[in-house]
Amino acid sequence: MIFSRIVGCGGYLPKKILTNNDLSQNLDTSHDWIVGRSGIHQRHIAADGELTSDLGLAAAKEALQNSGISPKEIDLLILATSTPDNTFPATATKIQSKLGMGSGLAFDVQAVCAGFICALSVANNFIRSGQSKTALIIGAETYSRILDWNDRSTCVLFGDGAGALILRSEEVISDKNELGILSTCMHSDGDFYNALYVDGGVSTTQTAGYLRMQGKEVFKHAVEKLTAAANEALGIASMGIEQVDWLVPHQANRRIMDATSKKLGLDINKLIVTVDKHANTSSASIPLALSVAVGDGRICSGDLVVLEAIGGGLVWGAGVVRW
Numbered sequence: 128m129i130f131s132r133i134v135g136c137g138g139y140l141p142k143k144i145l146t147n148n149d150l151s152q153n154l155d156t157s158h159d160w161i162v163g164r165s166g167i168h169q170r171h172i173a174a175d176g177e178l179t180s181d182l183g184l185a186a187a188k189e190a191l192q193n194s195g196i197s198p199k200e201i202d203l204l205i206l207a208t209s210t211p212d213n214t215f216p217a218t219a220t221k222i223q224s225k226l227g228m229g230s231g232l233a234f235d236v237q238a239v240c241a242g243f244i245c246a247l248s249v250a251n252n253f254i255r256s257g258q259s260k261t262a263l264i265i266g267a268e269t270y271s272r273i274l275d276w277n278d279r280s281t282c283v284l285f286g287d288g289a290g291a292l293i294l295r296s297e298e299v300i301s302d303k304n305e306l307g308i309l310s311t312c313m314h315s316d317g318d319f320y321n322a323l324y325v326d327g328g329v330s331t332t333q334t335a336g337y338l339r340m341q342g343k344e345v346f347k348h349a350v351e352k353l354t355a356a357a358n359e360a361l362g363i364a365s366m367g368i369e370q371v372d373w374l375v376p377h378q379a380n381r382r383i384m385d386a387t388s389k390k391l392g393l394d395i396n397k398l399i400v401t402v403d404k405h406a407n408t409s410s411a412s413i414p415l416a417l418s419v420a421v422g423d424g425r426i427c428s429g430d431l432v433v434l435e436a437i438g439g440g441l442v443w444g445a446g447v448v449r450w
């Protein structure tokens with residue numbers, strides 16, 4: 128049988144750091160409120176002219192370097208983003224060209240903060256069906272461009288960044304004790320379309336619009352749906368929570384992450400947290416957190432890692448991987 132093995136990851140953060148104290152200079156907010164409600168201390172902001180494709184390209188280059196894979200070997204590039212460079216073509220094709228892939232297929236997926244899990248799931252299915260041998264999955268976002276900087280209930284929560292992962296097809300005898308993607312699951316419920324959305328768009332206003340969120344509503348769904356998705360993905364992989372080495376959740380809010388860990392019965396020391404330094408980078412948050420925890424030696428080969436995310440749609444999902 129064919130298995131998707133993870134062979135490298137990378138991340139990129141724009142240079143400019145915006146602290147909570149910086150924000151409180153021009154906005155009726157405070158460091159204490161932001162940390163207390165979300166765990167966020169700072170976020171990175173893309174420079175003028177620095178595009179989502181630039182962030183994604185930098186993360187992809189680091190993942191390629193860490194895996195020792197040449198861009199020419201990549202036959203599938205999936206970019207998860209809800210802040211593309213242009214309405215079309217897919218920003219993934221710009222990254223394909225800048226990387227010098229030469230051939231293969233590149234396209235974007237749009238599942239907001241759950242975009243990376245969605246891209247991982249699609250790439251895994253491409254590999255397992257034999258359609259792709261080496262896949263590059265990127266999450267890259269410039270949310271600073273769709274934030275209403277006068278809306279304190281949303282603008283303090285998000286940041287810019289990118290992360291990338293490379294998957295490779297491997298022939299294995301069985302899926303027992305193999306390294307790679309053991310399971311994924313994805314769900315959506317469009318009845319909550321207005322819980323987290325952007326108030327503009329091509330077909331509606333012909334503007335990019337600004338992010339709007341019913342924070343309490345999303346919070347309520349997040350803990351319940353993330354716990355269910357993680358348990359579902361563990362069940363598909365025939366694994367129990369006691370076997371999990373690391374939980375790498377979408378980094379939206381420290382309170383959601385703590386509550387989900389508790390509900391899952393997971394030791395809080397197994398939770399990877401980057402929301403304090405990166406804020407919510409939407410589809411980039413999981414691969415960025417992975418690149419941090421692999422880089423500092425916490426996530427090691429053979430570790431069982433659970434990934435989970437929820438975002439606008441609502442769309443949510445989880446994945447179980449043996450690193």
Ligand code: UT7
Nearest residue numbers: 155156157160164240279280283342343345346379380438
């Ligand atoms: O990535 C997609 C997933 N997104 C999420 O997971 C976000 C989920 N939601 C949340 O994380 C939380 O709901 C928030 C962090 C957004 C807000 O926390 P909350 O405990 O739900 O606060 P709240 O919205 O009920 O606001 C409480 C108070 C309000 O004042 P009043 O009405 O009680 O007087 C707000 O006006 O806090 C006020 N407030 C602020 N105060 C200072 C809202 N934003 C701020 C702010 N600084 N930045």
